[in-house]
Amino acid sequence: MLVRGNSEENRLVAQRSRDDARKSLDAKQEIIASGIPSRNLMVFMKAVIGEATPRQAIKAKCQSCVGWENISDQVGNCENTECPLHPYRPYKPKA
């Protein structure tokens, strides 16, 4: 649980959570995780171990789809309307 106003403790809690999630990855997932930027790793791990919300799982899939590069622009401007996740993707431009 995050503690308000204690960034060092929050950092340690987040690190412990990441370490716990990482232990739940299988070998293939671990290989994939090793190539993901740290800022995007937690949502990926939560999704693959079944602990993400549907919204987080969609975000993880879209991040993966664009190769974890320039995520908000690429996902927000995704034109693949045949993708079943397209209407639910994050970073959509405001209408």
Ligand code: SF4
């Ligand atoms: S909505 Fe676009 S970015 Fe997201 S998974 Fe589908 S094709 Fe990829």
